[in-house]
Every structure is written in C-alpha cells, then in structure tokens.
Amino acid sequence: MNNRNLCHQRIVSIDHVSFSYENKTVIDQLQFDVLERDFVGVIGSNGAGKTTLLKMLVGLLKPTKGEIRLFDRPLSQFKDWERIGYVPQKNSFNPLFPATVREVVLSGMYNKKRVYRRLTKDELKKAEDAMLAMRIEDLADRRIGQLSGGQQQRAFLARAIVNNPELLILDEPTVGIDVETQIGFFRMIKHMHLHHHMTFIMVSHDMDMIQSYLGTEPKQVKGGIKFYVKHTHDPEDCRETNLTHSLDQIREMIVVQ
Numbered sequence: 001m002n003n004r005n006l007c008h009q010r011i012v013s014i015d016h017v018s019f020s021y022e023n024k025t026v027i028d029q030l031q032f033d034v035l036e037r038d039f040v041g042v043i044g045s046n047g048a049g050k051t052t053l054l055k056m057l058v059g060l061l062k063p064t065k066g067e068i069r070l071f072d073r074p075l076s077q078f079k080d081w082e083r084i085g086y087v088p089q090k091n092s093f094n095p096l097f098p099a100t101v102r103e104v105v106l107s108g109m110y111n112k113k114r115v116y117r118r119l120t121k122d123e124l125k126k127a128e129d130a131m132l133a134m135r136i137e138d139l140a141d142r143r144i145g146q147l148s149g150g151q152q153q154r155a156f157l158a159r160a161i162v163n164n165p166e167l168l169i170l171d172e173p174t175v176g177i178d179v180e181t182q183i184g185f186f187r188m189i190k191h192m193h194l195h196h197h198m199t200f201i202m203v204s205h206d207m208d209m210i211q212s213y214l215g216t217e218p219k220q221v222k223g224g225i226k227f228y229v230k231h232t233h234d235p236e237d238c239r240e241t242n243l244t245h246s247l248d249q250i251r252e253m254i255v256v257q
C-alpha cells in the first residue's frame with residue numbers, strides 16, 4: 001500500500017480564527033495548519049493567547065470567528081477525541097482532587113459521549129501500559145495530589161497517551177519541574193515524535209528547548225504568538241507505529257531520580 005499521502009495529512013486546520021473574551025480580542029484572524037508528524041512549538045509572552053488557542057483546539061472554547069477542523073472535520077462535528085491527547089496547564093489542576101493516579105489515567109478512556117460506561121479488560125490493560133511507559137506504575141494507588149510536580153506531570157501524560165493518540169497537545173508541560181526532569185521529559189517527547197510518529201502541539205516558555213529541536217526561525221508569527229515547526233519524518237517511511245508495541249523504549253527515556 002502506498003501510504004505516502006498519509007504522511008502529509010492536515011490534521012489541524014485553523015482557518016481565519018479569532019477569539020474574544022467579552023470585548024477583548026485575544027486571537028485575531030489566525031491561519032495555521034498542522035500536518036501529521038509536525039512538532040509545533042508555540043511560544044509567546046504571558047497573555048498572548050496560547051492557552052486560549054489550545055482550548056479552542058480541544059473544543060473547550062469556541063472561536064468567535066473562523067473555523068477549526070480536526071482530522072478534516074469541522075470541530076463541531078468531530079467525535080474521535082481518542083485521537084487527541086491533551087495535557088492542560090498544571091495550575092488548572094486542583095491538588096485536593098481525591099483521585100488516584102490509576103483513576104486519573106483511566107479517566108483518559110472516557111469520551112465525551114459515554115462518561116460512566118464500564119471499562120473493558122483491554123482498556124484497563126492500556127492504562128497499566130501507559131503507567132509503565134511513564135514509570136509511574138508504583139504510584140498507581142497514590143492520590144494524585146500527594147505526588148511531586150514531575151510525577152503528576154507523568155500521570156497526566158499517561159492519561160493523555162492512554163488511547164495511543166495521533167496528536168498530543170501540551171500546555172506548558174514542564175512548568176514547576178526541576179531541570180533534570182525537564183530534560184528527561186523533552187527527550188521522551190522527542191522520542192515519541194521521531195519514533196512513534198506522533199504529532200505535537202506544545203506551548204512552552206523554554207526557548208532553548210524549542211529552538212534546539214525546532215530551529216531558531218519561527219514558521220509563523222501572529223500577534224504575540226510564534227510558531228516553531230519541525231516536520232520530521234522520512235517520506236519513504238510512513239508506517240504507523242503502535243505506541244503500545246514499544247512502551248519500553250519510551251520508558252527508557254524517563255530518568256527517575
């Protein structure tokens with residue numbers, strides 16, 4: 001089968017999108033496409049609208065104007081949320097939330113349609129696999145609020161990858177994490193990008209990391225937001241890789257202190 005065309009599928013299409021909170025326009029006529037296997041680094045000053053943009057991409061906010069398409073469907077008709085993993089900004093998480101790590105990871109299985117359905121054996125296994133990949137299997141029964149910042153971050157990442165998503169959307173994933181853990185984290189997501197063929201959209205304030213992986217020239221600048229992009233894959237090699245087949249490799253990328 002010739003998969004060549006699959007390599008360059010447009011998986012996010014942002015078409016003249018604007019967003020205003022009441023009368024304050026935060027995003028104005030943004031036009032941007034994300035191709036399969038892009039790594040998009042989103043950089044900008046505080047208040048530039050980065051989180052607002054990600055919230056629109058995952059359907060939490062509706063554009064005031066323009067259209068967003070996910071996997072070639074208008075967002076309003078998009079249902080395949082398991083194809084997308086989202087890790088929101090850490091400070092949006094309430095540390096008193098009484099869930100265990102396993103429950104947090106399992107919650108990634110519930111989709112918007114069927115919130116309280118029973119999970120299958122296969123789904124429970126996927127959650128265990130995601131925890132293994134993130135090296136948090138020993139923390140499975142601990143309350144999420146009792147974990148360190150780096151451990152919480154890995155739990156939320158496990159939640160985001162539990163469905164083996166094609167697109168991972170990360171909002172400042174390394175805020176409040178020590179430098180060594182940050183380095184391990186970036187090594188891991190680069191590995192997922194390069195070897196698991198995932199597409200990433202990541203908001204970060206870490207200019208060094210963004211520029212060292214994505215280059216020093218933004219592909220696009222819009223308002224206060226800069227988009228750095230690395231479209232990395234070999235056009236000859238468009239195989240899909242099942243994340244769960246090589247979890248151990250991801251696991252190896254994580255250094256646990």
Ligand SMILES: Nc1ncnc2c1ncn2[C@@H]1O[C@H](COP(=O)(O)OP(=O)(O)OP(=O)(O)O)[C@@H](O)[C@H]1O
Nearest residue numbers: 021022024026044045046047048049050051052053
């Ligand atoms: N719910 C809201 N109601 C009104 N204004 C808001 C709301 N959420 C965000 N804003 C404003 O919209 C602007 C963009 O906010 P947003 O959180 O998207 O910025 P950001 O680029 O992610 O910033 P940061 O780097 O600080 O996370 C800011 O000026 C913010 O104050």
